[in-house]
Amino acid sequence: MDRAILHLDIPSFPVAVERVVSPRLRERPVVVAPSSSTRASILVSSLEARRAGVFRGMPLARAIRICRDLIVVPPNEPLYRRASDAILKVLGCYSPLLEPAGGGHVFLDMTGTAQLFGRAVDSADRIQREVRERLRLAATLGVASNKLVSRVAARVIRPDRLYDVFPGSEAPFLAPLEVDLLPGVDPSSREILWEVNIARVQELAALDVAHLRLLFGKRAWRFYQEARGIDPSPVRPSEKTPAVREEETLPEDSNEDAVHREVLDRLIGRAAARVRQMNLEARRVRVRLCYADGVESMREEALARPVANDFAAREVVERLFEKARGRRIQIRYLEITLTDLRKASRQLSLFEDSGGNGAAAGNGVAQGNGGPPGERGEAMAMAATVAKERREGALTAALDRIRERFGVAAVGFKRRVG
Structure with a gap:
């Protein structure tokens, strides 16, 4: 049986959603970009803005000079998530096999549903009408035997049309x-x-x-x-797993390592604090950066040991940043995401052990005389890891108390030079 894969594509999705909320934005040159800094990059541009020469990744200040009547809308992630959830709710009536592929992009497997809904192309036509009538969003759909071709089909026929590529x-x-x-x-x-x-x-x-x-x-x-x-x-x-994301656009494009590290430290502090406030820990970390020419780079890592304190998160983020930074072009934007969040394990309570009993237990494991040398070595390594995590957890708790009393900027990391 040939597969039937649909790809739904809503071009410039954040702009499309903003136009549903604010009809005055329709048929106007609109971009989504952080409005706090003119050094910010354009995240999304409307068709009208692109016709005026404004594109994704362009500095906001330059875009405003190019297009004098440009409308700048700050990103509203909660609004975009609600719109995405509404789209998934519509599509979920046709098949449980849904794969979100970024804002305004969804794959839908309609294989074997012909007896329920008819041909896949007919289902695609109904989906397109339903999204337009219920959500007031114009979607383009591609239908093909696989994800690759359906995705390309949805891109080549914009806007608001349907393309069926026969097997x-x-x-x-x-x-x-x-x-x-x-x-x-x-x-x-x-x-x-x-x-x-x-x-x-x-x-x-x-x-x-x-x-x-x-x-x-x-x-x-x-x-x-x-x-x-x-x-x-x-x-x-x-998988519906929560995530914590922190981002920052540099005041000026920079190639200075010290500038990058300072921004990363701020992002780590904010993201890790949010994770701890929810009594969670992260099992996956992602670092994304955007260069001055608009090119993006991202690295992600699944962790053998979850992180919740600033120090452990910092080690992972710095490692991923080095992997992601592969060009000599100046960097404009940095983002870190802590995801695959789970309830904090019981071991995390050891971090806040003020009586020293946990440390004594760890030392007892390390100093045990039983077992072969290999097992003793593993026990000593585990005890050292637990002791390190306990120290870092206790210090992080102290930092949290200072920040809560005097503000987030009251304390941070200090890097040694030389």
């Missing part, structure tokens, strides 16, 4: 399109393709795996499949 016609559909439409083409691979004069998908599809490996290394097989419209990946419903 078996994936490669001919993609062939004349620009390679930038393929999900795997990022800024670095785009430069490589430009250097070898490849602009269309059909030109990329003409290369075999050996040639692609010379150009893209380990990513060769991905490009081989994407150029031919092959994508076996399933639609994966997301």
Whole structure:
């Protein structure tokens, strides 16, 4: 049985949602950007703003100079989350296999639902009308046998239309399109393709795996499949786990390591404090940065040991930041996200042990004489880790008390030089 995958795409989703709330914004050049700093970057721009020369990643001050009647709307994440939830509620009536793929983007697996709803393209048409009538949002939908082709189909027919790619016609559909439409083409691979004069998908599809490996290394097989419209990946419903995100736009674009570290320390302090206030701990950390030219980079790591205090989070964030910072271009924006939040484990209560009994127990494990040398070594390492976490937890609790009394900026990290 051929799969039937729908991709719903609401272009410039935050702007579309803001226009539902404020109809005065319709048909006007609108951008979503932090209004606290003119050094902030444009997060989303409307079609009218793009026609005026204002694009995502552009400094806000420059955008205002280019488009004098530009309307700047600050980001409203709670509003966008409510709109996303409303969309998922509509789509959930057609299939339980939903995969949110960013603001205004959702994959829906309609395979095997023909007896209930008819052909997938007919369901897509009903979904489009329902989203427009109930939520007042104009959605574009692509229908295909896999996620890759349905996503591309929804992008090439904007705005507010429906495209059905028949099974078996994936490669001919993609062939004349620009390679930038393929999900795997990022800024670095785009430069490589430009250097070898490849602009269309059909030109990329003409290369075999050996040639692609010379150009893209380990990513060769991905490009081989994407150029031919092959994508076996399933639609994966997301796990509803809370997350804490902190972000900051630098006052000025900077390449100074000290500036980056100072901003990261502030973000860590705020994010970790929020996690502790909820009596949670994070099992996954993400760091995202945006360069002055609008290019973004992100690194994420699942943690073997969850974090909740500033010190443990700081170690992880600094490691991810070094991995994400791969260019010499100045950095404009930094963001950290603590996610996969779970209830704090019982061991965290040891952090606040003021009587010293926990430390004594740890030392007892470390000094035990039983067991082979390997086990004693592991026990000593575990005891050292627990003792370190206890010290960091106690110090973090002290920092929280100081910040609560004198303000967040009253105390922070001090870095040694030399």
